[in-house]
Amino acid sequence: MHELAITQSVVDAIVERTGPARVNAVRLVIGRLSGVVPDSIRFCFDLVTADTPLADAVLTIDEPAGRARCRRCGAEFVADDVLVLCGCGCADVAVDGGDDLRIASVRLTPAAKAS
Template sequence: MHELSIANGIVEMCAECAGDARVIRVRLEIGRLSAVLPDAVRFCFDVCARNTVVEGAELEIVETQGLALCRDCNHEVPMAALVGRCTCGSANLRVIAGEELRIKDMELA
């Protein structure tokens, strides 16, 4: 389950930024195309946060839509999966959004 290592990385990063402060809220951005399950991350986050300054912090997950740019006609194509097709029929797409996984911000006590 790679969500566990992801959650662990998030907790470590937050703890490092927080120093001695307590983290009360973390806002996380997860792209729809990142193949990361928000619910799994949420669960693992709570487990990983135990006994750290992140323990008890609220995890807010913002899911971002997948978006690609067609290399043939330059149109933006909404993507529900990594493989998609433009309305012009081209499958020559470049993903420009939806693969991200990042900490947007966090709130310290």
């Protein structure tokens, strides 16, 4: 399950940038052609964030469809499967999107104001 290692890397990257500040929301973009299973990331997120500043943070995942272009016939099409095939049957395609995995945003809990 490589999603556990990916989730740990995401959490580590966020903590590295935000330090001990409490995080209350994280939004990821995981393209449908990335080979990463969003449901597995959701499951691992709660495990990995326990006892960190991200504990209890809300995780939102956007899952954009893939975009590809056939190198043989030139057709551009939407692809939702990791095995990308053009309608003409050709597997020689260029993936133009939907293969990304990135942290889109992180929302921190506002600091309490001193009285």
